[in-house]
Amino acid sequence: MRPTAASSVPPHPQAVAELHDLVIDWFDDNARDLPWRRPDAGAWSVMVSEFMLQQTPVSRVLPVHQEWLARWPRPADLAEEPPGEAVRAWGRLGYPRRALRLHAAATAIAQRHGGEVPHEHDALLALPGVGEYTAAAVASFAYGRRHVVLDTNVRRVFARLVSGTAYPPNATTAAERRTAGGLLPADEATAARWAAATMELGALVCSARSPECGRCPVASRCAWRLAGSPAHDGPPRKGQSYAGTDRQVRGRLLAVLRASREPVAQSALDAVWHEPVQRARALDGLVEDGLVEPLAGGTYRLPL
DNA sequence: CACCCGTGGTT
DNA sequence: TAACCAAGGGT
Numbered sequence A: 001m002r003p004t005a006a007s008s009v010p011p012h013p014q015a016v017a018e019l020h021d022l023v024i025d026w027f028d029d030n031a032r033d034l035p036w037r038r039p040d041a042g043a044w045s046v047m048v049s050e051f052m053l054q055q056t057p058v059s060r061v062l063p064v065h066q067e068w069l070a071r072w073p074r075p076a077d078l079a080e081e082p083p084g085e086a087v088r089a090w091g092r093l094g095y096p097r098r099a100l101r102l103h104a105a106a107t108a109i110a111q112r113h114g115g116e117v118p119h120e121h122d123a124l125l126a127l128p129g130v131g132e133y134t135a136a137a138v139a140s141f142a143y144g145r146r147h148v149v150l151d152t153n154v155r156r157v158f159a160r161l162v163s164g165t166a167y168p169p170n171a172t173t174a175a176e177r178r179t180a181g182g183l184l185p186a187d188e189a190t191a192a193r194w195a196a197a198t199m200e201l202g203a204l205v206c207s208a209r210s211p212e213c214g215r216c217p218v219a220s221r222c223a224w225r226l227a228g229s230p231a232h233d234g235p236p237r238k239g240q241s242y243a244g245t246d247r248q249v250r251g252r253l254l255a256v257l258r259a260s261r262e263p264v265a266q267s268a269l270d271a272v273w274h275e276p277v278q279r280a281r282a283l284d285g286l287v288e289d290g291l292v293e294p295l296a297g298g299t300y301r302l303p304l
Numbered sequence B: 001c002a003c004c005c006g007t008g009g010t011t
Numbered sequence C: 001t002a003a004c005c006a007a008g009g010g011t
Helices: A013-030 A043-053 A058-071 A075-079 A083-090 A097-112 A121-125 A132-143 A152-163 A174-183 A188-204 A246-258 A266-270 A276-289
Strands: A293-295 A299-301
Touching: A013 A174, A013 A188, A043 A058, A043 A097, A043 A132, A058 A083, A075 A097, A083 A097, A083 A246, A121 A132, A132 A188, A152 A174, A152 A188, A246 A266, A246 A276, A266 A276, A266 A299
Parallel strands: none
Antiparallel strands: A293 A299
16 A cells, blocks of 8 residues: 555544535535526436536536526437437537537437436446546436545645645546545535535635635645645646647537538538648548538538 | 547636 | 636547
């Protein structure tokens, strides 16, 4: 067993209970009023929000989430539509494969789960587009179950609060899961509250760029602060390039297709990018992913 | 495990 | 302004 900063300090139950109270009390006073958090929000609303929030800010998700829930109030409603409609309604949220996977998940829910979003982590995890985080988040937020919910916000909060580093590792580690598991309240309802509260703390106060420690309910116990808020020292955090990549070309191609109810001619797609090899590769990729359907005659459309 | 997958706001 | 960042998942 290799000693680590996180595991070498067994948390005292009393201190952990105080953390729970401080963060959850803060959450009671500061939680944003988000549609998928309201009492009348069902599991489907939570699940749609989780898909949309993958790598996408809340502010951009809000209007699209509202449209989706109004148009498709239940998973079966979405499943009845062609996948291309999900891609179209996804709009400019980005990563449109999420729309396809959410449609596929809705279809699986309609077919295999009687139209109800599953309660169990395992069943959720088996759905397309649902990974470890999303399965835990839906089970916890929608059904009040006890799970370690490790997203980028929670990982950053624990990195600072427990490990004393400015940022978590690039990839989620077993040590992080251990830390999070050790801090998870034993009581199911409290655990679910804790999951939402730590996530919100990371989003609103313990942010990546400029944490507002003056507003943090646990600043006095934060290992990072107590260490003098040292700068990030590890390997450089992965940057995302975009300009000139296939992703940019795919985005332009799909934007043209989303905008048209009719099949689009090859010439209209050719106009979005000057370089023919990359353009063809991007279009092939979209077809390969099922985001675009090629038709006889050299036209294209969103999938039916 | 490294890399790919969109988009737009903030610093 | 270029870089960074945003409730990840799949391969």
